[in-house]
Amino acid sequence: MAGIRLAAKNGNKxxxxxxxxxxxxxVMEGTLRQHEKRIWVHCASLxxxxxxxxxxxxxxxxxxxxxxxxxxxxxxxxxxRKDYDQADYVFYLPMDSARNASRFLELVxxxxxxxxxxxxxxxxxxxxxxxxxxxxxxxxxxxxSQPFFRWxxxxxxxxxxxxxxxxxxxxxxxxxxxxIGIKNxxxxxxxxxxxxxxxxxxxxxxxxxxxxxxxxxxxxIAGSTWKDDEQLLKSALHYMPADWKMILAPHEIHEVxxxxxxxxxxxxxxxxxxxxxxxxxxxxxxxxxxxxMLSSLYRLGDMAFVGGGFGSGIHNILEPAVYxxxxxxxxxxxxxxxxxxxxxxxxxxxxxxESELKQxxxxxxxxxxxxxxxxxxxxxxxxxxxxxxxKVLAFLYQILPIENAG
Numbered sequence: 482m483a484g485i486r487l488a489a490k491n492g493n494k495x496x497x498x499x500x501x502x503x504x505x506x507x508v509m510e511g512t513l514r515q516h517e518k519r520i521w522v523h524c525a526s527l528x529x530x531x532x533x534x535x536x537x538x539x540x541x542x543x544x545x546x547x548x549x550x551x552x553x554x555x556x557x558x559x560x561x562r563k564d565y566d567q568a569d570y571v572f573y574l575p576m577d578s579a580r581n582a583s584r585f586l587e588l589v590x591x592x593x594x595x596x597x598x599x600x601x602x603x604x605x606x607x608x609x610x611x612x613x614x615x616x617x618x619x620x621x622x623x624x625x626s627q628p629f630f631r632w633x634x635x636x637x638x639x640x641x642x643x644x645x646x647x648x649x650x651x652x653x654x655x656x657x658x659x660x661i662g663i664k665n666x667x668x669x670x671x672x673x674x675x676x677x678x679x680x681x682x683x684x685x686x687x688x689x690x691x692x693x694x695x696x697x698x699x700x701x702i703a704g705s706t707w708k709d710d711e712q713l714l715k716s717a718l719h720y721m722p723a724d725w726k727m728i729l730a731p732h733e734i735h736e737v738x739x740x741x742x743x744x745x746x747x748x749x750x751x752x753x754x755x756x757x758x759x760x761x762x763x764x765x766x767x768x769x770x771x772x773x774m775l776s777s778l779y780r781l782g783d784m785a786f787v788g789g790g791f792g793s794g795i796h797n798i799l800e801p802a803v804y805x806x807x808x809x810x811x812x813x814x815x816x817x818x819x820x821x822x823x824x825x826x827x828x829x830x831x832x833x834x835e836s837e838l839k840q841x842x843x844x845x846x847x848x849x850x851x852x853x854x855x856x857x858x859x860x861x862x863x864x865x866x867x868x869x870x871x872k873v874l875a876f877l878y879q880i881l882p883i884e885n886a887g
Contacts, residue, residue, distance in 0.1 A: 671869035705796035706788035730769035805856035
């Protein structure tokens, strides 16, 4: 806690983390309505929220009598989704302590709790368990290096036992849990993010100005990129056929970074905000200088590059995959089950340097038939992964004090 306070003096994120929790119980006391049946959904941050979202939205549609209390640990989730209209309440999760856990549950009084992926807070889980509140973990993923599977992981294994049921993404995670005796309350259900990206694709926005800029060109779209990604992508323009253009949507869109990209691509870019209708063919690279467009923009693409793989880890590769786009990314992808699976099936392609990217791209640029066949295989793969949301809700409906879903 002292470290967070020190960081708050120098960093905006840590400051928001502290400020958001300052009076959270008072806010809850003044906000929560009486005589409600509540389900508590907890996410660490924005990525986990995307996994919770299809569950929340289907639950609200099918069981509107339940109020949703959504909590976040990180400001990057809370600040973006604090006005999310499918949740009745959105709060920061108070720090994990026996006192806070008790007070939080006394205020919320949930009939069930749904936590997402990597959330393990000892006092909250213990208190939920002691109060016999059904608690499920969804879209969980486990690796042998995690504390649960180490000699010193007794406390972590104890937390696993507090869950009523654990829905894991794959059989490998299920087997790891089985090896430490966690068997009877585990189901390999898949990842709810597949359901989320399918829903996004079904409701994709139209961007007529971007479509006009595209014209008859093929599109290589790069999403959520960082500086290392952008250096690699600049080289791709040198061997990209003349009938291809690039859409570049960086992870950070502050003015300094946008200017750095413009300098890197040396006169080849045009900002989306500067396009006008009717659009001419200005620029070979369309630079997206706002947020909220990327998941729908992938619809315009023929191939994609997803950023983050030269840093701590890749961003969401399922957003382009749902449209059948062959996806490339940097080497730091092994923590992501969907990426490992697609790589194993030759449906996605990690690259470590310019030479590897060039080798893949040149082959696909020159093979329209092969690219179309690969696109169809990717779409079929995504379709086979749908349904995790329904599996989770089927179980949840059995443990809620309501009739089973029809």
